[in-house]
Amino acid sequence: MNYKYAFFTTLLVSGALVMGSRSAPPQEKTRTPADGHDIHVLAPHMMDGKVMGPYHHYCKPVSSDVLECLIYESTEPNALLKQVEYFVAKGVSRPNVSLENWNKFYHDHAVEIATGRVQVLDRSPEEAKKIAEAAAQTDGIIFHLWYPDDAKAPNGTVKHAQSVGHKELTAKEYNAK
Numbered sequence: 001m002n003y004k005y006a007f008f009t010t011l012l013v014s015g016a017l018v019m020g021s022r023s024a025p026p027q028e029k030t031r032t033p034a035d036g037h038d039i040h041v042l043a044p045h046m047m048d049g050k051v052m053g054p055y056h057h058y059c060k061p062v063s064s065d066v067l068e069c070l071i072y073e074s075t076e077p078n079a080l081l082k083q084v085e086y087f088v089a090k091g092v093s094r095p096n097v098s099l100e101n102w103n104k105f106y107h108d109h110a111v112e113i114a115t116g117r118v119q120v121l122d123r124s125p126e127e128a129k130k131i132a133e134a135a136a137q138t139d140g141i142i143f144h145l146w147y148p149d150d151a152k153a154p155n156g157t158v159k160h161a162q163s164v165g166h167k168e169l170t171a172k173e174y175n176a177k
Contacts, residue, residue, distance in 0.1 A: 034070075037058035037059060037069070037070055038122075039057075039059040039067075039069075039131060040057070040058060040120070040121040040123075041059060041069070041118060041121065042054045042055070042118070042119045042121055043057065043112070043118040043163070044117055045083070045142060045163065045164065046163065046164050046166065047161040047162070048159075051164055052161070054117075055073060055082070055083065056071065056073070056075055056079075058071075058072070059085075064089075065088060065089040066087065066092075067087035068085075068087075069085040069087070070084060071085055080146060081145065081146075082144065082146045082149070083144045083146075084142070084145065085141065085142045085143070086140065087138040087139075087140050088138055088139050088140075088141070089138055090108075090138060093138075094139070094175070099171055102174060105141050105160045106139045106140065106141050107140050107141075107163040108139055108169070109135045109138045109139065109140055109163075110137075111166065112163035112164070113132050113135060113136050114165070115164060117164055118135075120132060140163060142160060142161040142162070142163075144158065144159040144161045
């Protein structure tokens with residue numbers, strides 16, 4: 001057995017022994033915040049001056065102004081959650097984030113999409129185009145949770161990855177939204 005799963009297998013077996021042979025009646029699936037991350041986007045990121053990825057983003061709208069993405073290195077069922085990205089409407093991010101912080105942590109999705117490195121997967125070409133057009137109206141902020149990338153465990157450091165093609169904005173560009 002793979003050592004990664006030994007602990008969890010022990011927990012599962014222990015739980016089965018405690019539960020005995022009782023079986024719970026089938027229940028309707030409870031909705032969770034993780035449901036609905038079904039917009040699949042593939043894009044590379046830049047961190048510490050290196051292009052990394054491409055990463056698989058599984059996204060869902062959480063409001064009319066925010067899209068949330070869970071980001072993995074692969075599509076394997078046991079892939080680690082490496083990053084979280086928020087797509088925030090420019091009309092919300094720019095009035096609420098200083099230009100200095102925006103240039104440090106955020107990126108313009110219109111600029112990123114224009115690089116041609118972003119792909120919307122698992123959708124028709126028409127749907128993919130609509131998703132890209134909507135995304136181009138947002139700014140992104142990425143939280144990289146697993147650092148360094150090849151670590152055996154996260155060490156608590158959170159870094160901010162950037163989009164490939166990110167450029168710092170001038171005050172005029174920033175205020176133009």
